Amino acid sequence: MSIYYSILRKPIIAGDKKLKDITDDVIRPLEQKPTLLWWVAFLVSLTVLLIGVIAVTYQIKVGIGTWGLNKTIGWAFDITNFVFWIGIGHAGTLISAILFLFRQRWRTSINRSAEAMTIIAVMCAGIFPLIHMGRPWLFFWVIPYPNLRGSLWVNFRSPLLWDFFAISTYFTISLIFWYLGLIPDMATLRDRAKSKIKKFVYGLMSFGWNGSARIWHHYETTYLMLAALATPLVLSVHSIVSMDFATAVIPGWHSTIFPPYFVAGAIFSGFSMVLTLMIIARKVLHYEEYITIDHIEKMCKIVLVTGGIVALSYGIEIFMAIFFGNQYERFMFINRALGPYAWAFWIMISCNVIFPQLLWIKKIRRNVALVFILSIVVNIGMWFERFVIIVTSLHRDFLPSSWAMYKPTIIEIATLAGSFGLFFTFFLLFARFVPFIAIGEVKGVLKYGKLKKNLTSESSLKANADVTV
Amino acid sequence: MKQNLLIVLLVILAFILVVLAQQIKINLPGINQGYAPQQPLAFSHRLHSGDLQIDCMYCHSGADKSRHAGIPSENVCMNCHRFVTAGWDKIRIEDERAQKEKRPPQPVVSDELKKLYRAAAFDETQMKFKDKPYSGKPIEWTRVYNLPDFVFFDHRRHVNAGVSCQKCHGAVETMEKVTQVPDLTMGWCVNCHRDVNKGKIPELKGRYASISCTVCHY
């Protein structure tokens, strides 16, 4: 008996795996004691998180003045971090929803972790609009609830309010979507669990799932519907975030190109972050057969495409500024490129436009180490993109008398670090307690790219393990 | 089945809670509706304003001139209480008794008014001021109607527009002890202003009460 491999489609999962192997492989990190590496990473993340918590506590206790902001520059690190994290979050939804709608089966290896990344990134992001308020304890005033003030409602014209709705919706839908995917895996875990506590916890979380085909039938519809809702949602969220700037009057902010530009940028940075995380995870958790080099290459291609859109947007913005004839707008872009914050602008350009062009080369796309470095480069670039948009636009706007400079304080840097601490702490906890790969979905694509023939025959598996096309 | 029962029970419980809350009038934080603190001197608005029909503005004379209606200073009280030292009934009893005992009637001074006399440095036995009039310690009334510091309510505008005192303060002339009648929320203010603009308040028909923020907040 021999196995035939499709010429057109490569298998998604490398190596010949049986269903049980998948479960075993994916769940292994959950069932083992945490490794030393995990502990080190976790403690480092937790420490950084604690530093951030201290910084934020201090800031809330003493005042926003502990940040480097001033009368001219009212936002800097806070909203930069907010947009950055929201952007990071976008890749997860894109992978789970948009690629699902496009029937990109390879998404199954990474969608669980990417979605987890989304949820954690949205949490990181959501902290910033909260703590950037002068009186964060009154945050609930942005919720339109009937009250004894007459009722005094909220301003539905404010992009910050839109943000509140967008982010809370995004978080809710992402969580639901993620959890829906998690239910069957929780059931798998429950049925494998030996200890009573685990059985109980996983039992609670699996909602009584038993794999009934009738439920699977509704499940798939629900999943599809959620994917269909999440797809425009993910586009809307960053569009709305971009409207924080686009609807403002400040040169450098007031730009109609922002929504698509921001969405592309978000996916660009999000995929880079996914790449960063997956490259680490596949190595550390030994998921090379699930997150294959092909996966990485595919993600690189998305990074390349979205990077291209971002570069195009930069170009259009500059073109519009120079040829549109608004002197404030024109100055803003000259100032970005040659003014006091030129360094940030050129970091942004080189990280987001120049270096990603290396991904045109297939060898580089398939070189894990290089891709890893590039993914970090892109993330740095995208952080600076937001910094450039926010700070350089504000620091020299209409009236030269109010021009000012911004320098972050130690508190702001600690807060930024703390958000990374939060991100990695939660991500490490996720990797520890939740199946990193969607077991149920990977099983479904196990045969993808392989002819339907006797996969259960163990002898043939062994014989042809190394065959590739 | 069990599940549904639980839901039904929860709904009923919530309903009961809401009704209960309404019944015992639990105030939300920051709202002091019904506040009726014990005052250092048991001044009766019922007696002065109700029975004796003294005009509100006799004592609260700033109400039509200033933002604050004002708590009367002791000299305003003394305008009458230099002569009136106790309730009529008490004085009559003493008079009758004195007549019976065939002696000149003793001056009768109510306990509450003694507090006032102390503050005004008034010798009630001689019915005249001491060496230094008004050299005592003023009476520390407890404010009943408290607005936050960021609210600037102007009595003058309301009084001059023809808003009766009772509109906001309730039937003070019936109160032995003054109670905060309205909840003093912003909604209470705003909704009255809206009613004025809609012509729902007969005595203020044709008037315009702005609901711009800076009417009260600046």
Added chain:
Amino acid sequence: MAENKSKKYWKGIEELENTPEFRKSLESEFPEEASPEAFLKKAEENGSNFSRRSFLKATGFTVGAAILGACARGPVEKAIPLLNRAEIGVPGKAYWYGSTCHGCVSGCGILVKNRDGRPIKIEGNPRHPLSQGGVCAVGQATVLSLYDSKRLQEPLLNGKPAEWKKIDRAVNDRLKRTNENVYILTETITSPTTRYLIGQFLKRFKNSRHIEYDPVSCSAILAAHKQTHGLRALPHYRFDRAEVIVSFGADFLGTWISPVEFTKDYMKNRNLAEKPPRMSYHVQIEGRLSVTGSNADNRITATSGEFGVLLTYIAEKLEERAGAGNLPLKADLTQTRVAKQTLDKIISKLWSAKGSSLIVCGANDVRLQILVNYINHLLGGYGTTIDLGRPSYQKLGDENKVNELIDKMNRGEVSALFIAGVNPVYSLPNGAEFKEALQKVPFSVAFTEYSDETAEHASIVCPQSHFLESWNDSEPVEGYLSITQPLISRLGLSRTLNECLSAWTGNSATDYALLQDYWKRHVFPLQKKHANFQDLWDRALIDGYVQIKRPAKKASSFNMNAIKNLRLDSAKPSGDFELVLYQKVGILDGRHAQNPWLQELPDPITKVVWDNYVSMAPQTAKRLNLRQGDVVRVSDGNSEMELPVLPQPGQHEKVIAVALGYGRNTTKRFKDIGPDWISKRPTVKEGETVGENAYRFLKWQNGFLHFSSRVNIHPTEKTRIIAQTQTYNSITVPEKLGGERRPLIHETTFKEYKKDPASGNKYKHQILQLWAEDHVYTGHHWAMVIDLNKCTGCSACVISCQAENNVPVVGKDEVYRRRELHWIRIDRYYSGPESDVEVVHQPVMCHHCDHAPCEGVCPVLATLHSDEGINQQIYNRCVGTRYCANNCPYKVRRFNWFSYRKKDEKENLVLNPDVTVRSRGVMEKCSWCVQRIQEAKAEAKRKGVKLADGDIKLACEQSCPADAIVFGDMNDPQSRISKLIHHPRHYNMLEEMNFKPTVGYLTLVRNKE
């Protein structure tokens, strides 16, 4: 009682019922609705001498909360009524009293707002003939000093607190033993009563003198007039009559003699209101860039060493035209860089405006002043633009007498010295010498509000009452007698100088009695208007002043001998640079250095706060390789000081300028000012002062103190931060980034303006309205117009706004971080080459845009539009996202980065109870003094009258000495504002963006070719 439209003038409290009973009852006065208990207890615990009694006398404030702990219902507020209320004054209402400002010697007429017994705001008295309704920043800020808890509270005997009785005994004992050599050293005494009392006091002693001395002196002008007109007098300059003004370094719009009056007068010829329009021509010749220079039509940079040559040349040429030949000097124009043609043009302008031209000179050099007098004489200035018949009494000091005094002190010829209002140890270049001499004087008494450098060495220190708690008068210019009345009982155990003098003359009386007594005897006879004294007195209290007629001063005609004997020295002095010492509009000579409002007032030119510095031309700084903040050592051979460098465009290359008035020991207190957090930089370090004392660089020359000297500068390794409220100074963007001019300032020349009033303001944007019918303002629609031609940058509005709106002080570090909280700022832009800049001052506050970009972005509706077009900021609704500030194109929104509230309960008495004190984390901005709008509307409604144009005066508008700001209802077609809005000069900043701001500007017109 005559009524101004919106304000009530009240006589003093005692006036009403000045009986002993009344005074007693005042003592038992309790504050309405307030609890003094907590405060008192604290004061007693601290061992403060601020006793219960004086507190009771002093208070009368409205709402204070006595918080009872452990109360479930939240804080219980107490309402404590007065025991016996005076019949005037309804609680919660403000009353205005006419008085006279004693912030400096100018003696401007003021109105003081008294709210529930405490003065909280000072404004200009529009009826006052000199200041005409203007009041400067310093005057506005003096109200804060009243509540300064660090003011001296009780007299000190040999450094220890003592009762007045003891002091009186000590002084009287001492004076009994001495009968000669008693000296009184004061600043210029403008009060006739005080002058009289000093005279009475000194009469007893043989060989005793009253010496007047001004730290920043005009003695050369007085001395020059002694020589040229036989009368030692400071003339009363009449800028309202001057069509051509040439000023040699006299900063008459900023700090020179009487800037408020001069600004008011100066603007009368520059308001373009008449038809055909008229505009004076103003030439400023100076080394540094002064406020006055920044407003000049033609500004010429020259060192003060060149003044002699320039004046000689002008005199020479004018002599030619006048056909006179008295001048023994010949101008050598090679000694100056100023071109001959420039001077010739000025000379012909001066000559053609003969009789209405005026030359003033700020240099304290008697020879230059004689030349100036001669030129003014040639131009027919005496009798027209210069009034010597009714001279000014604002600066009468003669510093040479102080030097003589020091000699006498050293020789032991002074048995008792009384020092009042001056601080010679600090403000004399030889202050150390004075200090040593002072220690040789057996008995010295200092009258002062603060324990200052001189008082530290006096045997007795007498706390002087603030002018808002004392009776006094002032005659800044002969014939204009201005009254000062108390607005509050004394907050400490202080006394006025008058009271002390009378107590030590033997007939102890209150300042009130003394004043009335003097007026009865000496003022009443000098006027004819009022038949009885009470009428005069009442009038004075209502108007704040009376006019009297003194016997005319006999100024002789011009004495040509003064000119004929004139010699100027042209010897090249040593030193690389000419150091110009000047006063800043906020700090002046340093007497208010402890006032944080003034320390945080941005200098109109440099926009620096909390510091003095070495300003030098940018070219010079470049040449010396110095950057802003690099500390240099300035030395003149005797003294040295280290100060940071500030490149100042428009400054002469050879001139460096340092402000006087810094380095006061009273500024050590500012070490804790501003928020406390991990990265804060203290405003001053422990034990240090704000800035450095530059008085040591004043130069004695022939008995006059000169404000310029030759110095060398040496770079050091140190740097120091300089906190500025504006760091980019040009109206054009950097050359490297395009160098475009921003069309924020519309300006034209007078020549063009005469042809077309809309010149410079031609291009109007066509603006389409998407929702034109929405939000029509049917009632009032408030608007404001600022005349750029009038604004001199004097910054009175900034402090006025600060006082009115409870704007906190934030400290140097916060300003350095660009977080000042002033609601109104004056943008100062330079244009043109660095060596010869044109300056424009543009006040910017919230523009109250009808399409406000800030409003749409607030998520919680904390900033909205009112139905009268006000952009409302609701502090209690604000959650502090700062989105509105980001989206404000004018950047006028201010954020409370920290809790800037102070715990100083006494100082907090200055807060305006009609304005919310903002907490941390909320946005604030100009509210157009909406509390004033509401008050005016409520009063109009109460009286049943229509609100008239001008009933509402905003704080900035009211005090503007130049009347540059007009506020009103643009829905009223007859209002001033409606007319201005339709004036061809009117424009809005960033009009093309369609924010529809309701604050507009009138184009700047320069009288240039």
Added chain:
Amino acid sequence: MDLFSAVFKDEDDLLKVTRQVRDSGYSIYDIYTPYAVHGLDDAMGLKPSKLSYLCFGFAFLGLIVAILSQYWIGSIDWPINVGGKPFNSLPAYLPVTFELTVLFGGVGIFFAFLFKARLRPGKTAKLVNPHSTDYYFILTIEIKDSSFDSETVLGLCRQNNAVETKIILGNAL
């Protein structure tokens, strides 16, 4: 009701046997699979899920609620002049409207699914075989009175590599 259950190890086998069983006229009680087997609903003859309509309904509700409440708040309950914009700033209401549409749709369908599938936190799963959530595919067929021919069914299962078969007496599921 008794059930017949058979365990398979491969989805292809399962699909085949499902079709065969159904063609033979037996009614399939349910099938338990570790993942969503493509084509199984077809093989079982399940009708398309109606949850999608429900989802649309929820989303539409969100849309209506959002538009109406924003309109009511902005134009009727308290019209406020914000930056000179019209009281009813419909374009500005779009983002919130969209978000609420998605939120209602998403949350609605999730709970509708849980309701429909009778899933809830803490529910005890009814399992035929503990490995059915891991690697076994389990087919259960209703044993209806006499028409159930166990031999045929067993044969079909064996033919398709059934690992194990059993009869569950009484509906334990």
